Amino acid sequence: MNNLKIIGLACLILFLFNCSQDEIFVEEQSAQTTETIVEYAKRDGLKPIGSGVMMQAFYWDVPAGGTWWNTVNSKVADWSNAGIDAIWLPPASKAQNGPFSMGYDPFDYFDFGEYNQMGSVETRFGSRTELTKLIDAAHQNGLSVIADIVINHNSGGASEANPYAGGNTWTDFNPMSGNFYRSANDFHANNIHSNDSGAFGGYPDLCHNQTYVQDWLWNNSNSVAKYYRDVIGFDGWRFDYVKGFEPWVVKAWKDEAGGFAVGEYWDSNVSTLDWWTSTAEASAFDFACYYKMKDAFMGNNLTVLNDNMLWKQNATRAMTFVANHDTDEIINNKILAYAYILTHEGYPTIFYKDYEEWLNKERLNNLIWIHNNLAGGTTNILxxxxxxxxxxxxxxxxxxxxxxxxxxxxxxxxxxxxxxxxxxxxxxxxxxxxxxxxxxxxxxxxxxxxxxxxxxxxx
Structure with a gap:
């Protein structure tokens, strides 16, 4: 009889536990209808990406000389304590301009500062060892690390005869890492089509419809995406100049490699941004919000904040920002713009220079705390x-x-x-x-x- 009572009591406890779990699941589902959906980092111990604030951990022309990874490393603990949940690093692999490049002219996707090519061993930011130490330190402090991915164009190839161009083009890429050799077949124009959405700056324009390119960028076990994720330790992706290729590219990358993804679709049209995020199944920087804030705070007319923005259309896909390495036009009363994005929906980004040099760090830390602890739910403009x-x-x-x-x-x-x-x-x-x-x-x-x-x- 006592054994039967024990068994019955255990069944009752199990039933109540399952009911409780079901209630929790329902509550979590309802949260997604009113709150930004966060993407949980793959590695244990990291804060959910989107639960706090992202730090853009660089600016244009950071000091050359291979010191930047160490500089950022010295700050990740303080950033984490302030409520930052992820850091966005500049393009980390070797580019054509070697020790002077900001990384947006990529040459060897597998050289993070270890091969003597393009004029240096280290990148502008430092060595591979310094990069992985930085990423380890970020992870130890609960921060995810977002890689800046430049896959629209390449730079630094040698000249070769190009049957599709009727002459020579700079499309012969022979990286010292021995990975992802490229030739004229891998760029536009080629045997598939003459172009995709857009070339950039006259650089050779990668063709993502080529199976070989897809395999090296995201499909293969040693692809760029999986090497960045599994070997170097990145947790997510910021895709540069996504106007240059179709949104299915970002979706295919993310489907294969996972991780948080945000695209730089430089356009203030809310419908266009919403279309891109839906098709790519990724977030986008809210340029519509950026330009409305510029009109509001530089034009001294806050009524434009009534206008539509991506965060109003789809907060779960909106990355809001006041400044970045390409744009710094909101100068007057910039802290008011930060007060706006850090109290509203969307996933806000703080620019390194604003946080570390130009604005009052105590006030920004206060706004980060407010964002993380009070800024929940839907928004009503009063x-x-x-x-x-x-x-x-x-x-x-x-x-x-x-x-x-x-x-x-x-x-x-x-x-x-x-x-x-x-x-x-x-x-x-x-x-x-x-x-x-x-x-x-x-x-x-x-x-x-x-x-x-x-x-x-x-x-």
């Missing part, structure tokens, strides 16, 4: 005029927030409707000392300092 912008995040697994951006020269105050009734709230930026109590109808008066912002939530 007010927008030339000088003022107020939006509410409705919360998911957190209280949500109200952000008040003030681009005027004076303190401003407004009554707004919150999600909180009879609740004390405070400004988590510390810019306002007010701690008002919301009314029974959830209304409350908040304020924001001149040329600044405040972010309100439950005390």
């Amino acid at each position: 007010h927008a005029d030339t000088d003022e912008y107020i939006a509410r995040r409705n919360g998911y697994n957190n209280a949500g927030l109200v952000v008040y951006i003030n681009n005027s020269d004076l303190w401003q105050e407004r009554w707004i409707e919150t999600n909180w009734s009879n609740t004390i709230i405070k400004d988590y930026t510390g810019h306002s000392a007010w701690e008002p109590t919301t009314q029974y109808g959830k209304w409350v008066k908040i304020q924001a300092p001149p040329k600044s912002y405040s972010v309100w939530s439950v005390k």
Whole structure:
């Protein structure tokens, strides 16, 4: 009899556990309807990519001399503590300009600073050993590492007779790594077609319809994608100049190699960005948001923040940014633009120079904390005029927030409707000392300092 009781009790516990697990699964599914879907890194111990903020860990013309990997290595622990979940590195393999190249003229995809070619052993950023030490350090601190992938064009090939061009072209690639030899057949024009979506800068334009190219870039067990992932240790991909090839290329790469993927589709048209992300099944940098912020903060007209952006169309695929290595046009009141992307939907990126040199790091760290702890759920714009912008995040697994951006020269105050009734709230930026109590109808008066912002939530 006692044994039967024990068995029955065990069955009951198992049943309740399974029901509990089912409830958790349902809750997690419902979260995906109101919150950005994060992609979990493959390696154990890493923060989910998309749960925090990405750091662009370089800028154009970082110091040459092979020191950059060590510089970034010295910062990953602090970035992780601040709430960064991933770092984006520049193209890491050997390029035509050797020790002076920023990597966007790729020559040997398998030389990370170990072969004496193109004028140096190391890349501009350092040696292969220094790169893998950096990636190991990032992983130890819970950070994923995103590789900048340049597969539209190549540079540094020798001249060869090209039957498709009626003369010689610079398409003879013989890398010292011994991997991915290329010839005229692998570029446009060739025996398949004369071109794809777009060439870049006069460089030889890779043909992704060639099976040989597909095999070396992503299909083979020793392909570029799998070598970056399995040998060097990268966790995801930032695809350069994706206008130059069809979106199926990114999808095929990701289907084969996995990992987080974001494309640089430089276009402010929201429908175009949404089409590309859906077809490529990858994220895209929200250039629509970037240009609206430029109009808002450089043009001093915050009403344009009412306009459509990728994060409003599909937040799960939107990478928001204020500046990067190619664009730095939002100069006036740049911190207001960061207050915008770090309180709104999408996956925000911080530019190295802004964080480490140009802006107030304490204020950025505060906004990163706010993003990671308060900025959940859907968004409602509560007010927008030339000088003022107020939006509410409705919360998911957190209280949500109200952000008040003030681009005027004076303190401003407004009554707004919150999600909180009879609740004390405070400004988590510390810019306002007010701690008002919301009314029974959830209304409350908040304020924001001149040329600044405040972010309100439950005390």
